[in-house]
Amino acid sequence: MIEFFNILRFIAENAIIVFTFLIFGSYTILTVFSAMEMVHYMRKNSFVDYDVLLTSPLAPSISIIAPAYNEGKTIVDNIRSLLSLHYNNFEVIIVNDGSTDDTIQKVIDAYDLVKVPFVYLERIQTKPVKAVYQSRNKAFKNLKIIDKVNGGKSDAMNVGISFTDCQFVAIVDVDCVLVDNALQLMVKPFLEEQSYNRVIASGGVIRVANSCHIEDGRIIDIRLPRKYLPKMQVIEYTRAFLMGRMAWSRLDGLLLISGAFGMFDREILLKSGGYSLNIVGEDMELVVKMRRYMAERNQPYKVTYIPNPLCWTEVPEKRKILIRQRDRWTRGNIESIFMHFKIFFNPKYKSFGMLGHPYWFFFEWLAPIIEFLGLLYFTIIVILGFHNWYFFFLLLAFVYFFAINLSYFAILFEELSYHQYKKRRDMLKLMLIALIEPVLYHPMVLYSSLKGNYKYLTGEKSWGKMERKGFVAEAGKKKTK
Amino acid sequence: MKILVCEDDFMVIKAIEHKLLREGHQVVIAINGKQAKEILMLETFDLVLTDLLMPFTGGLELIRYMRVEIKLSTPILVLSKVGNEDTIVQAFNLGADDYLTKPFSPNELSIRIKRFMLRK
Amino acid sequence: MVAAQNIVSSKPRKQKILCGYISHSMLAKLYTETIMVPYKKGICLLLVFGFWSLVFVQNTSAQDTLPTSPSDSLTVESTQTTDRSDGRVSIIDRFFQIEPFRTILSKFDHNIGFIKFLIILVTILFFNAIFLFLYILLNRAVKTYLRNRNEKLRTTYQSELAYYVSLDEDQPFYFTNLNKRINREIFVEELISLHKSLIGETALRVESLYFEKGFDRDSLGRIRSRSWSKKAKGFRELAQMNVRAATKEILQYTNSSNRILRMEAQLATVKLNSENPLAFLHNLKIHLTLWEQINILNTIQVNNIEIDSLDDVMDSKNHSVAIFAITLCGLFNHLKSWPKVLEKLNHSNPDIRLSAIKALAIFNLIENKQPIKDCFQADVIESNNTKDGFLQEKLTRNKLVALDALEQLLSKDDSDFYMNIFRNRNEDFNVLKKSYQQFIQIEPAASQMLRDGIMELQPALKMLKDYFEYKNHAK
Secondary structure (H helix, E strand, O other): OHHHHHHHHHHHHHHHHHHHHHHHHHHHHHHHHHHHHHHHHHHHHOOOOOOHHHHOOOOOOEEEEEEEOOOOOOHHHHHHHHHOOOOOOEEEEEEEEOOOOOHHHHHHHHHOEEEEOOOOOOOOOOOOEEEEEEEOOHHHOOEEEEEEOOOOHHHHHHHHHHHOOOOEEEEEOOOOEEOOOHHHHHHHHHHOOOOOOEEEEEEEEEEEOOOOEEEOOEEEEOOOOOOHHHHHHHHHHHHHHHHHHHHHHHHOOOOOOOOOEEEEEHHHHHHOOOOOOOOOOHHHHHHHHHHHHHHHOOOOEEEEEEEEEEEEEOOOOOHHHHHHHHHHHHHHHHHHHHHOHHHOOOHHHHHHHHHHHHHHHHHHHHHHHHHHHHHHHHHHHHHHOOOOHHHHHHHHHHHHHHHHHHHHHHHHHHHHHOOOOOOHHHHHHHHHHHHHHHHHHHHHHHHHHHHHHHHHHHOOOOHHHHHHHHHHHHHHHHHHO | OEEEEEOOOHHHHHHHHHHHHHOOOEEEEEOOHHHHHHHHHHOOOOEEEEEOOOOOOOHHHHHHHHHHHOOOOOOEEEEEEOOOHHHHHHHHHHOOOEEEEEOEOHHHHHHHHHHHHHHO | OHHHHHHHHHHHHHHHHHHHHHHHHHHHHHHHHHHHHHHHOOOHHHHHHHHHHHHHHHHHHHHHHOOOOHHHHHHHHHHHHHHOOOOOOOHHHHHOOOOOHHHHHHOOOOOHHHHHHHHHHHHHHHHHHHHHHHHHHHHHHHHHHHHHHHHHHHHHHHHHHHHHHHOOOOOOOOOOOOOOHHHHHHHHHHHHHHHHOEOOHHHHHHHHHHHHOOHHHHHHHHHOOOOHHHHHHHHHHHHHOOOHHHHHHHHHHHHOOOHHHHHHHHHHHHHHOOOOOOOHHHHOOOOOOHHHHHHHHHHHHHOOOOOOOOHHHHOOOOHHHHHHHHHHHHHOOOHHHHHHHHHHHHOOOHHHHHHHHHHHHHHOOHHHHHHHHHHHHHHHHHHHHOOOHHHHHHHHHHHHHHHHHHHHHOOHHHHHHHHHHHHOOOOOHHHHHHHHHHHHHHOOOHHHHHHOOHHHHOHHHHHHHHHHHHHHHHO
């Protein structure tokens, strides 16, 4: 009996340690790749004059699509800030997803809108459109408002995508703050495509806007969030965007373009079926779907990513909301991974199938579970008295210092590239917060991802929809404060 | 003449400022449309010289603000990038009086300003 | 009196500033020499390892020379020499003689190799974290200092330059110290940015200043440098200041495999090569991206460059180049090239056809009507015969552009052309929409003609009919 138990222990311990080393090894490799990509990008970018796009007759048309649900409080300002983006050939389409508040009336009053006749081909089945509005004022001639029956965020975006004629669509969360030249920066990768490679999607960095000074829908002064939870998310976002995604863009394994701001080739987006309804992580699933569409037709394609800080968004300040958000993200990941499990180690999908998807499977989905099992195992061992505290602390120190190194590298990248936080004290605070982040913040993320896994296993499909509505309402509440 | 120069390129501001000062004009500078709006609330000018593309509030919105919201009839000279014809047309529709393309010649600018003076 | 007072009061203040400046500059010098320069040259990694080895060597040497009991050190030595065949103590073993690592290691009884590895890793990570922490802070300090210094210089030079160009020709003017390298770099950057926004006499004055201060030699030196970013910067400066002597040298980079260098070289040659600005297109072997096309077009527009006939470039085997040439013909209204553009309507590549249609739309000649209609019909047939969605997408796009091009040229006798479009059941909705719109404009009896059986064939038409009726009614 004891013999058997020892064998079991040996296997479990080794498996966990091997997994840990694999995951840390992958992080190290990603850091190296992101450093390479970052240096390359920064040097390249110093020669770019984005303003040529403003006057060029060759600049492609872009449509900004922003779904809105009960955004009455802020919608007017948000539209104004979208309309004042620097680009020549673009339109703004706001899709009012059957708001129950005064969203639509506010917009009509503010922009002098009138109902206009409309006809378009519904290439993706959506909920019916009630009316389309346009302004009588010439200054707002590129603004269109679509009023439709409520059908969820995906449905709203699909309507907008079907409606527009533009070559590229930029999907924007209406409560995000975009920088002035966001469209110019975002569209450039599409213009740089080689004859043999079609750029199908491009994503950008999401930054934390909490405590920043925002006026008229613009960031005036960039500040570090005052509260601890958003501060830790600053570190997390820096790590994820400047290191993770940058490296994945080099490895051509980018799976996720954040729903807050991304640009897509409209045609491919429509052909691959648009945003899926009734799932939680529609933004991630879309990229996977588009990639699959291209790969299965043997069309060379590219998904690009730019590290410039383009989009600023409010992150949850309350623990409860954060946990709910992360639990939703986890379920989104699981959905995307398992809905398209065909890709898993499938050489047909090239690096996306051989690297990207398996990485998400092992290190994004499995890692929290293994971590939880590890903790469980350790508790059992302690109870049974088989533990070795020295070994425990040694491993703990290893994990902790590795996490801190990773955060510091991310901060270093940020510092060497865009250094958005101009005050030295902010930097210092950020680095000190990074010291407690693995202890305080990480368990929370772990908990919420376990919760997400649990919900995914037990819950029904329709859960996601309900949850999101809850979130939207919450976001609205947050803003009113 | 009292001129409001609204432009975000520091080098251009400086070049225009020196040129105009030497010709005996009074120059006030705004680095974006928002600042220009605030200045316009307080003072009156004989001419407004504005770039079309600026951070925060662009030139088009400034023109609209002047013509529609506070109903100023101050002449507006638009300074715009070459090849931006659509936007210039838009500016004229909103009530701009004249335009100059960047890159510009300071001498030409002073000729145009003289023309405004004569018209007055 | 007032002046005298001013002098008196400003004296001590000036000294104070001076003192502050000295201490600051010394600090910064220290920073730049110890941190910044190694960082720039990529030796920062070496610095990490240097720091490491220093810590290690000091620790071990202290251990060795410690006057502890001689027998103890001897036994340690002897066990290790027996362990290793070459008779030398390995670095790892030395490492574990240091406190507290020795104590930590002694707590374990098995898996020693792994534990050793872990301890070393943790130590490295620990010191690396400290190093990064300090490095980030120091880097910030240096950056702030350098930025402030450069900003100061920049504003000084900006004001001086703006003042200089407003002066009369013969008035002398002295610029602040232009001997230092960094000062020159900032000065030339500002000079270029000023030159960019000026034309005419004033621009020429800026140019002569550039030559007078010898910046052309700096720029020429840059293009001979080994780093591509310096080269590209040199290209920019030379092109902006019209240094034609460098044209040949720059021309050889227009086929470079480095994207940025290639584009900068292309832009520079467009500006400098006055006889034939687009000559490099003949030899371009690499795809000309839309981004490059936009930039070249911008250079042509901003500098008012005359473009000669592009007929031979249009035949280029490099399709992207051909497309660009056709597009330029249209944009600059080169009517001389009309027959050549017309010829391209029959090209097998749909992208080339697209650019040809677009160019013809700008020419807007009545002679275009039949060829564009033919091209449209050919696209319809090709699109009906293919199952390739990507090709269909391109053909649909071509059809829409062709309809746009026809818009101005239509007359009542084109009704048949539209009726044929409506009869095609596979036709794209947007094509139908545009055709319908044009059809009701030229044909007064449109609704009559459509009622006879076509509405059932093409259900979309009914929707379009309602839409346009409503729209016209609303007007």
